[in-house]
Amino acid sequence: MEAKEWQTFVTVVEEGNITKAAEKLFLSQPALSYRLKQVEDILGRPLLIRTNDGIALTAEGELYYDYCRRMIRSREELRQNIGKVTGKIQGTLKIAASINFADYELPHLLNNFTKQYPNIRIEVKTGYSSHVNKMFNSGEVMIAFARGEYNHVENGIRLFDEPYCLAYKHPVEYEELREIPMINYRTDGSISTVVENWKKEHSVGDVRPAMELDSMVTCRHFVREGLGWAILPYMGLGSCREHGIYVEPLRMKDDRPLVRSTYLFHDAVSTKLIAVKTFIDYVTDYYANHQIVTLPGYTV
Numbered sequence: 001m002e003a004k005e006w007q008t009f010v011t012v013v014e015e016g017n018i019t020k021a022a023e024k025l026f027l028s029q030p031a032l033s034y035r036l037k038q039v040e041d042i043l044g045r046p047l048l049i050r051t052n053d054g055i056a057l058t059a060e061g062e063l064y065y066d067y068c069r070r071m072i073r074s075r076e077e078l079r080q081n082i083g084k085v086t087g088k089i090q091g092t093l094k095i096a097a098s099i100n101f102a103d104y105e106l107p108h109l110l111n112n113f114t115k116q117y118p119n120i121r122i123e124v125k126t127g128y129s130s131h132v133n134k135m136f137n138s139g140e141v142m143i144a145f146a147r148g149e150y151n152h153v154e155n156g157i158r159l160f161d162e163p164y165c166l167a168y169k170h171p172v173e174y175e176e177l178r179e180i181p182m183i184n185y186r187t188d189g190s191i192s193t194v195v196e197n198w199k200k201e202h203s204v205g206d207v208r209p210a211m212e213l214d215s216m217v218t219c220r221h222f223v224r225e226g227l228g229w230a231i232l233p234y235m236g237l238g239s240c241r242e243h244g245i246y247v248e249p250l251r252m253k254d255d256r257p258l259v260r261s262t263y264l265f266h267d268a269v270s271t272k273l274i275a276v277k278t279f280i281d282y283v284t285d286y287y288a289n290h291q292i293v294t295l296p297g298y299t300v
Contacts, residue, residue: 003071003072003075005035005039006067006068006072007068007072008021008025008032008035008036008039009036009039009047009065009068010065010068010069010072011024011025012032012036012048013055013057013061013065014138014140016054017054018032018033018050018055036048039064043060043064045058045060046058046061047061047064048061069139073269073270076092076273077272077273079091081274088119089117089119089120089275089278090120090275091119091120091121091274091276092120092121092122092123092275093120093121093122093123093142093143093275093276093279094123094125094140094141094143095122095123095124095125095141095144095145096124096126096127096132096135096136096140096141096143096144096145097124097125097126097132097145098126098127098128098129098132098145098147098262099126099127100216100236101145101235101262102124102126102145103217104235104236105145105235105262106124106145109283109286110124112286113279113282116282117275117278120275120278120279125140125141128187129147129148132144132145132146133265136265136267142266142267142270142273143265143266143270143276143279143280144264144265144266145159145262145263145264145265146262146263146265147233147260147261147262147263148260148261148263149261150261150263150265155265155266155267156264156265157263157264157265157266157284158262158263159261159263159264159283159284159287160261160287160292161259161261161262162233162234162235162259162260162262163233163234163249163250163257163259163260164191164195164198164231164232164233164234164249164250164258164259165231165232165233165234165237165247165248165249165250166229166231166246166247166248166250167220167223167229167230167231167232167237167245167247168180168228168245169224169226169245169246170246171248172229172246174203174204175204177204177229178204180228180229181210181227181228181229182210182211182228182230183210183211183213183219183222183227183228183229183230184219185214185215185216185218185219185230185232186213186215187216191233194258194260197252198231198250198252198258201252201253202253210228211227211228216232216236217236219236220232220236220237223245231250233260234249235292264280264283264284266280
């Protein structure tokens with residue numbers, strides 16, 4: 001079997017659905033089903049079980065899936081090592097990034113990186129940090145950018161911390177927040193826990209969000225229009241920082257700053273690939289020399 005079959009099977013498993021996988025592979029559904037049946041015929045065992053929710057792997061399918069991923073990675077390692085011998089840094093980078101990091105940081109990172117290394121092909125997937133971690137842990141991606149607390153995770157590099165901030169149209173006492181609509185946005189549950197702990201400690205009270213929005217950007221627009229207050233990580237404040245909106249970094253009663261960390265994750269196998277190692281070095285060097293938080297007088 002060839003690389004085409006390996007990648008086909010991996011894509012089907014990652015998508016969890018024949019129809020979605022066919023769309024991603026630019027195949028018709030019957031053509032993809034035929035290709036999968038050919039693989040099963042060659043191996044002489046069923047690899048997939050079709051269900052109402054998508055597909056599930058048989059025991060043989062699990063073994064073949066692991067084999068396909070190893071072969072794809074070995075092929076990529078060979079390709080990159082050949083490039084290394086010839087002095088050309090090339091290969092494929094598979095990256096997963098949290099939605100906010102992908103919005104505010106990843107575009108210019110990749111823009112500068114691809115200018116320096118034009119022979120490296122980059123694939124990107126985005127999602128909430130919890131989903132990004134699942135993609136990384138499953139081996140679907142080589143590099144992951146996730147936000148949250150991962151101090152004890154192996155092969156995690158903390159890139160920077162950013163404060164959670166109170167955002168409103170003008171300075172406000174915490175007690176006043178009880179009488180002002182709160183605006184919330186849908187995100188990882190870990191942020192909700194942080195916000196609730198801060199409200200409780202500062203006697204803001206049992207304030208329930210008056211507005212539940214789908215994105216941080218929409219939340220920011222509502223705050224700018226004076227429709228209520230919100231707690232946002234610094235990265236998500238965008239132009240609010242420069243347009244007269246009141247922004248205050250939050251601290252707990254013991255003066256401990258309330259921060260959200262961003263990590264880069266990699267695994268030992270992937271770092272053997274020259275493209276991955278080059279990208280890790282590039283990113284860590286970038287954040288060692290660039291300050292993310294620029295609020296006057298604020299230090300973490």
